[in-house]
Amino acid sequence: MSAIAPPSFIRQFQIIPLVSVAAVGIAWQLLALSGYFGMALPSPVDVIRQFLQMIQEPISGVSLLGHIWASMFRVLSAFFIAVIIGIPLGLFMGWNKKVEAIVKPIFEIFRPIPPIAWIPLAILWFGIDEAPKIYICFIGAFVPVVMNAYTGIRFTDPLLLDAARMLGASKKQQFLEVAVPAALPAVFAGLQNGISLSWMCVLAAEMVGATKGVGYLILAGMNMDNPSMIICGMLIIGAVGAAIAAGLRLAERKILPWKREIAQ
Amino acid sequence: MKQKLAAEKVFKSFRRTDGTVIEILNDINITVNENELLVILGPGQCGKTVFLKLVAGLDTPSAGKILMDGQPVTGPSPTRGMVFQKYALMQWKTVIENVGLGLKLNGVSRSERDDKAERLIKLVGLSGFERAYPDQLSGGMKQRVGIARAYCTDPEVLLMDEPFGALDAQTRYQMEDEVLRIWEEAKRTVVFVTNNIEEAIYLGDRIVLLSKCPAHVKAEYEIDLPRPRAFTDPLFLELRHRIADNSDLAL
Amino acid sequence: MAKEERINTCPETPSGRGAATAGSMLWLSVLSLIAFFLFWYVIVQFGFISRTLLASPEDVIRTFWFKLSHRAPDGATLGQNFKASLLLALTGYISAVVIGVPLGLLMGWYKKLDEMVRPLFELIRPIPPIAWIPLAILWFGIGLAAKAYIIWLSAFVPSVINSYFGIKLTDPVLINCVRTFGAGKWESFLKVGVPAALPMVFTGLRLSLSSAWMTLVAAELLASTEGLGYMIQMGRTLARPDIIIVGMLTIGFTGAAMAFGLEKLESKITPWRKQ
Secondary structure, eight states, X not given: OOOOXXXXXXXXXXXXXXXXXXXXXXXXXXXXXXXXXXXXXXXXXXXXXXXXXXXXXXXXXXXXXXHHHHHHHHHHHHHHHHHHHHHHHHHHHHHOHHHHHXXXXXXXXXXXSOGGGGHHHHHHHXXXXXHHHHHHHHHHHHHHHHHHHHHHXXXXXXXXXXXXXXXXXXXXXXXXXXXXXXXXXXXXXXXXXXXXXXXXXHHHHHHHSOSSSHXXXXXXXXXTTOHHHHHHHHHHHHHHHHHHHHHXXXXXXXXXXXOOOOOO | OOEEEEEXXXXXXXXXXXXXXXXXXXXXXXXXXXXXXXXXXXXXXXXXXXXXXXXXXXXXXXXXXXXXXXXXXXXXXXXXXXXXXXXXXXTTSOHHHHHTHHHHHTTOOHHHHHHHHHHHHHHTTOTTOTTOOGGGSOHHHHHHHHHHHXXXXXXXXXXXXXXXXXXXXXXXHHHHHHHHHHHHHSOOEEEEEESOHHHHHHXXXXXXXXXXXXXXXXXXXXXXXXXXXXXXXXXXXXXXHHHHXXXXXXX | OOHHHHOOOSOOOOTTSOOOOHHHHHHHHHHHHHHHHHHHHHHHHTTSSOTTTOOOHHHHHHHHHHHHHOOTTTTSOHHHHHHHHHHHHHHHHHHHHHHHHHHHHHHHHOHHHHHHHHHHHHHHTTSOGGGGHHHHHHHHOSSHHHHHHHHHHHHHHHHHHHHHHHHHTSOHHHHHHHHHTTOOHHHHIIIIXXXXXXXXXXXXXXXXXXXXXXXXXXXXXXXOSSSHHHHHHHHXXXXXXXXXXXXXXXXXXXXXXXXXXXXXXXXXXXXTOOO
């Protein structure tokens, strides 16, 4: 596939949203004002007002930043553990047929089970506190991290391995000097998928039972019959998720300076 | 003339996934003399690369022997350097890191590696590009890196697998001259595989012509013309005519 | 030399991977699975982990058979829960992709449509479907409507995105080729754009399916009185890990089966696609 998006597309992307978002905003405001949906649809103004209030006053005893940090902490701890265990596991599975034969079948039993389906079991095991949430987020991140590292190594270009062998590389050197660096882009794709899945899992875990966190926030909004708060929470969730993804992309560009961007 | 490499009664077949067997090499007997530039010429898909891999030690013959200095070749080794058609450079390493890779794998210190690599980068005409990544280089430049890398471990034999096949015509002519220049400056035994008749006559001391699959040696030609050779020289053209008439077409 | 002697029976193995026959690898896998189940059985049977926390494999199997025909203790048989979940998931999924795929394809092809729809889409996209649950409950109450909405949304987004990029990444050489034959914009869309985009469309379908199924589980955990998600939630309330595990495995298996079915469909419709 050699097509590259025309440059005008990128320019448009920056100009058009300003116009269209304004249009959407106005339409939304009018719709809310018309009262057609009643209390259920707050206007953009209501949402902004609510947002400002949330910045100033704590919700259920915790500031807005406190809620955001609570969720982020769970995701980041889980992600960290998933990465430490998952990347080496995936890499070895992809490189060594024996390791693959031992680990893969067990992995394949657990893989199709959505991380969210683990929530009841996790709560049964760990109670309702930090542990089950971190566990769920771990499961969410673990699977993509392992799978991507695994396929990354499996599809190592045999030509590169041949070149290394000609230069005198031992098996271990082939792994460390060729296969692993070649798999890094795939590993990073796994990290992206893993952390975004983890982010979704923390929401679900928090909605089932929590006293703080962004998932708790939107649930609180629901319990307080406050759609503005819910919408604020949703937008914050979206923004934080996007920020995390952007952060990871930045890290990737630093660590893999040779990787050329495919024009999007 | 000392014999550097020898292929004796070499056969190679592969078993496909559906169980059928396909014969690639059929009773190949080739010798290569020390510091000679031997060209293996043949139509596409006829087993030239397979044969070169056997000489390299990346694969083993189904029957027959590959010998270097009279000893059987059992596996890849830095005494045989290889240059690949698709360059096979490590994208994540800079030019100097790529060139020095063979030394790194053998435990040579960083400063020694970089010294040697820099000299070779100069030899292939890429001074100034030491810190560049392969993605930033043109095809011809990438192949120069490939050649420098192969030379860096001081191999006794250089194996080149259609190294200019992926380049455009202009660059190809240029690289042919470059290879000769480098070879004159640092003499090695070279086995050069190609499907291009002009390239074969331009470069080779001797040409071994392979048939189409399953391949056997059709003919051998000694090229007595002094270098640098001219593509338009009547002797060149006559030889080209002779070889072309004898060549099989690949489908 | 006899022909048989020349044949190299060892298939080309990529260098570096442990070279061993496929047969011995299979044995390792089988032994590994046996060891796993044995370990599971032992830690429950000998009390290392209490039965209220983890059901042993035999409990799971027994409960599985039991649930096939008994409604207790959560109110529905396994089959009923399964059907409810599957129906909901498929309805949400199919209605979402039927709108999402064409929308994505058209957005990729017609710039005007892209400009109109994009900003709204980009606003919605970063919000995980699960985050919609409280709003959906507030709007529609606990029940079918809320669940259906969220599942629909979660399947909608990946379909649009992947179809969009499928079209955008069509090789312009192909498009130009067809235009030299005199094809207009709509015709080249149908004849070149859409077929070329099909592989990515299927990627989108796969992502939408897994997204829908995952969101279904979440929705049923939080906003439902039937279905597999509800069943495992009840399992926790009743401290019945065996029910939870039966539910989890059913969920996993169904998800895998649907993905497999989609793969088969894909190889039928895009036989040219190399894996």
